[in-house]
Amino acid sequence: MKIQIISKKTKNLTKNEINFMNNERVKLWGKNAKINFKKEDSKGEFIFVKENKKIKSFGMMKPVKIKLNNTEYKIMGIGRGMAIEKRKGWGKILNAARILELKRKGKTGIAFTSRHNIKFFESVGYKIKKNGIKKFRYRDPKTKELIYDPEGDMIYYEDEDKLVTKLLKSKKLAITDTNFW
Numbered sequence: 001m002k003i004q005i006i007s008k009k010t011k012n013l014t015k016n017e018i019n020f021m022n023n024e025r026v027k028l029w030g031k032n033a034k035i036n037f038k039k040e041d042s043k044g045e046f047i048f049v050k051e052n053k054k055i056k057s058f059g060m061m062k063p064v065k066i067k068l069n070n071t072e073y074k075i076m077g078i079g080r081g082m083a084i085e086k087r088k089g090w091g092k093i094l095n096a097a098r099i100l101e102l103k104r105k106g107k108t109g110i111a112f113t114s115r116h117n118i119k120f121f122e123s124v125g126y127k128i129k130k131n132g133i134k135k136f137r138y139r140d141p142k143t144k145e146l147i148y149d150p151e152g153d154m155i156y157y158e159d160e161d162k163l164v165t166k167l168l169k170s171k172k173l174a175i176t177d178t179n180f181w
């Protein structure tokens with residue numbers, strides 16, 4: 001058994017990798033789940049966990065700017081996570097790699113998820129704020145409109161900027177430059 005963890009920038013994803021991820025998304029969520037990763041996650045990076053060269057899990061992190069109380073924070077938005085075979089530990093390896101990278105970069109990482117995934121994220125090392133998405137607004141760069149998503153739990157790994165601690169103490173909202181990822 002040979003396990004590999006491979007990280008690559010979105011711009012370097014191959015057609016095979018893109019098709020593989022989209023096929024898995026379509027299997028789970030239907031044909032509207034296809035994503036143009038090179039557009040949506042253009043500045044991000046993907047992690048692939050492989051066994052004997054076969055992809056077992058994958059996920060993405062991308063830079064996101066967040067404004068809170070007139071201070072700008074640069075965090076990593078976490079998303080697109082999926083294990084091909086469930087409950088075999090592949091999701092845990094993927095997130096161990098993500099958290100290691102966040103620690104090395106000294107960055108906070110944030111994802112939004114549904115209630116049924118909370119136990120998983122907790123057991124792989126993140127903290128949880130139920131309904132945490134309500135503390136965020138996405139500012140549309142064209143219309144300047146603040147966009148609100150009413151449903152989503154926040155999972156996070158917090159580093160030295162202490163952004164999430166500050167956000168949860170503050171009455172203010174966090175304004176992101178990236179639509180809910």
Ligand SMILES: CC(C)(COP(=O)(O)OP(=O)(O)OC[C@H]1O[C@@H](n2cnc3c(N)ncnc32)[C@H](O)[C@@H]1OP(=O)(O)O)[C@@H](O)C(=O)NCCC(=O)NCCS
Pocket residue numbers: 028057079080081082083084085086087088089090091092093111112113114116117119120121123124
């Ligand atoms: C969420 C997901 C990535 C988990 O990956 P996985 O490889 O099945 O999880 P693992 O086998 O690594 O499990 C790690 C731990 O989480 C627990 N766990 C995993 N799925 C769980 C679930 N649905 N409910 C409760 N606990 C769960 C495991 O029991 C394990 O606990 P342990 O470390 O105490 O033994 C996978 O279920 C998946 O691909 N889901 C569909 C896509 C998705 O929803 N992604 C998240 C988007 S935000």
